[in-house]
Amino acid sequence: MKLPRAFRSPKPLAIASLLALSGCGQILDPAGPIGAGERTILLDSLAIMLCIIVPVIVLTLGFAWWYREGNARATYRPDFVYSGRIELVVWAIPLLTIMFLGGIAWIGSHDLDPPKPIEAKAATMDVQVVSLDWKWLFIYPGQGVASVNHLVVPAGVPVRFHITSASVMNAFFVPRLGSMIYAMNGMETKLNLMADRPGRFLGLSSHFSGDGFPGMRFDVDAVPQARFGRWVRQAKGAGPVLDRAGYDALARQSSDEPQRTYAAVQPGLFDAIVAQRIPPAAGPTTGQGGPGVSPRPQGSI
Template sequence: MISNAPPGRVRCATVSAATLGLGGCVPGILTPAGPVAAGERLILFDSLAIMLAIIIPVICLTIAFAWWFRAGNDKAKRLPDFAYSGRLELLVWSIPALVVMFLGGVAWVGSHELDPPKPLRSMNRAIDVDVVALDWKWLFIYPDLGIASVNRLVIPAGTPVSFRITSATVMNSFLVPQLGSQIYAMSGMTTRLNLMADHPGRYLGRSVHYSGKGFPDMRFVVHSVTPTQFGAWVAGTRTAGPVLDEPGFVALDRDSVDVKPYTYRSVAPKLFEAVVRNSGTLSTKTAVDGRLQ
């Protein structure tokens, strides 16, 4: 029988069935676009294989025991007075111990290799991006380039990105599933994260920690572009858009929902440090009286 469904839908349905709905048709950790997400997927698959090595035999043995020791099988030996077997004790304890050791080893190695602050290996020099979580939007500052964007992150493909992340409001959580590593954005604190996109593409990012009424719309888009396209975007951004100075940040800090992406052609120096240092004050919707300098 030949299906009339479009090929894309058939492939999507096949992937969904193969992953038991873990990934489905929504791009995520099972479709990595960078080394960190690829490493996390490897940990997931390794852990799954280790656990299936126990679960599958246990399921098979449970069925086999139930069938062999059924009431109608006269060949089955029953030992009602059985009390202890050293071999069984060794088997019962050694296999779970090995599973714990293997899973612990995978987690140990993975946590060191994919430690969020650890710089990624690359022939290209990393670019710095400062991230500020607001109600309910994301601000991305390029401190070395003197520009910023809201709800849109543009990065060059094949180049590591070194993030400093904070929040000017309540706690949020920064995540780009196809690039990897969820990490929290906390008021008055700085967390660090290193990610990289292997190739050009468009990836969805969002907050995955509930932060109020605008939380469902607190999304952003990561545009991974070629170095040439990135240079053109930077040049174009510097020629248009508002300035993110003291009044501009106060206006941006107001509650807003479903904010369309836009850019700032210039950013006040040390803005990120001021947000971290004065987060308790800057989170209010009042003037900051020169504290951004």
């Protein structure tokens, strides 16, 4: 049995690995409150675990040196079996570590719960996200526009994402804003994020979903409120309407889709995708992408 070409060729896997590593680096440079909270949990957990790891390494080296063959001062006790004091230390420290880590995880899981609204002076804005093969569709229900592979949000404004997949399971992730969350067909997940300052950030899919996965990236532009308003007006003045026919064309498999906007969106389109009143896309089947994605001979797997 032959493996799919995506696994025989190192290029897609290499690109995916680089994307994962780039995301790890950006996690430590957050640009929003959720990302900052997650970095704090990560660093606090690291510090707590180092409280065990570092002493263990030092004691291991110390015991090896002290009980070396040439050290006559080391006490040789071949009949030693049990010490209550040693047992207390050996078990108490790991238990305290587990309690600290558990406390951090408990508090963080509630404070940073993805559906939990972010407290801010500005009102929350809604964005509907659809994962497609292999691109991202962003619908702005309050503004009546949509975009492909380009997410524009106002800085300092909480954004409530409504996320689904029109095909296979995927994962929505903006490393510098925080909280990766899955996109699943027939389901809607919610995620609240906010960029606390203007900037351009990397957005990506963090779940392998077929041949076009390496190119499933998008730009996130956090801009001032006035600039966001200008972007919405520009989108309304140019581009097609995203109706059912336009969505069916967009849902066809393609990779490295250029960024573009839609001047209007058919009402209820996102809800129809979630409720599967619009049939799900075919998705990758037996490693066979569309003719313009990854042509390969039949029977290759």
